[in-house]
Amino acid sequence: MKVVITKDYTEMCKLASRIFAAEITLKPDCVLGLATGSTPVGMYKELVEMYNEHRVDFSQVKTVNLDEYAGLSGDNDQSYRYFMNHNLFDHINKENTNVPNGTAADLEAECERYEQVVASMGGVDVQLLGIGNNGHIAFNEPCEEFPEKTHVVNLTQNTIEANARFFASMDDVPKKALTMGIGTIMKAKKIVLLANGAKKAQTIYDTVYGPITPKVPASILRLHPDVTIFVDEEAGALLKK
Numbered sequence: 001m002k003v004v005i006t007k008d009y010t011e012m013c014k015l016a017s018r019i020f021a022a023e024i025t026l027k028p029d030c031v032l033g034l035a036t037g038s039t040p041v042g043m044y045k046e047l048v049e050m051y052n053e054h055r056v057d058f059s060q061v062k063t064v065n066l067d068e069y070a071g072l073s074g075d076n077d078q079s080y081r082y083f084m085n086h087n088l089f090d091h092i093n094k095e096n097t098n099v100p101n102g103t104a105a106d107l108e109a110e111c112e113r114y115e116q117v118v119a120s121m122g123g124v125d126v127q128l129l130g131i132g133n134n135g136h137i138a139f140n141e142p143c144e145e146f147p148e149k150t151h152v153v154n155l156t157q158n159t160i161e162a163n164a165r166f167f168a169s170m171d172d173v174p175k176k177a178l179t180m181g182i183g184t185i186m187k188a189k190k191i192v193l194l195a196n197g198a199k200k201a202q203t204i205y206d207t208v209y210g211p212i213t214p215k216v217p218a219s220i221l222r223l224h225p226d227v228t229i230f231v232d233e234e235a236g237a238l239l240k241k
């Protein structure tokens with residue numbers, strides 16, 4: 001695992017965006033695993049800028065997102081499909097984008113379908129991750145065993161509270177989500193995790209130095225052969241001590 005402490009959020013986003021742009025240059029039909037949340041917004045802006053400057057071409061790229069809230073359709077402005085359209089897809093020449101369908105009649109069947117979609121593309125070339133304050137990656141919450149495949153998850157109170165900032169009230173935050181499993185994520189050839197802000201400092205420390213345990217889901221990334229973690233000074237504060 002490589003850890004890069006950047007000067008600030010802007011530098012973190014610039015460096016991470018270059019990894020994704022380089023992947024697209026080297027393999028124009030690559031599969032990118034994408035994340036939502038506030039952390040990657042700056043990186044998506046960088047990619048849009050590169051696209052506008054004709055430095056990157058998404059026409060053959062395939063994307064698969066990590067997760068989606070159960071019960072929210074793609075036109076709901078709190079859904080992750082809406083987020084991706086708004087922050088990236090509407091601004092680039094994308095063709096093949098995939099986000100789990102949160103309104104599928106049978107959510108378990110949707111998880112199986114999604115797992116097949118990822119497999120049929122030959123797996124993810126570069127996977128982007130954020131990290132929850134409790135160490136979750138995608139919506140794999142702290143638990144007793146690492147979940148393997150795409151599955152339906154009950155969100156923890158910690159995550160519901162953290163995500164409430166995007167909703168009118170806490171009651172509006174969905175309590176369930178569909179998420180890629182840890183096994184699906186670990187199969188990606190390369191993983192880039194981003195974290196910024198003091199709230200992430202402890203979980204970044206636990207991820208890098210703590211025990212590898214499903215109680216800190218991101219800690220398993222230490223077993224992956226190609227992971228780079230970019231943190232700003234605040235999120236990396238405990239690593240320096």
Ligand code: F6R
Pocket residue numbers: 034035036037038039040066067129130131132133136137138139
């Ligand atoms: C989103 C996702 C989540 C977020 C995490 C951090 O697709 O998978 O694991 O990455 O909750 O969210 P932010 O970036 O809002 O702090």
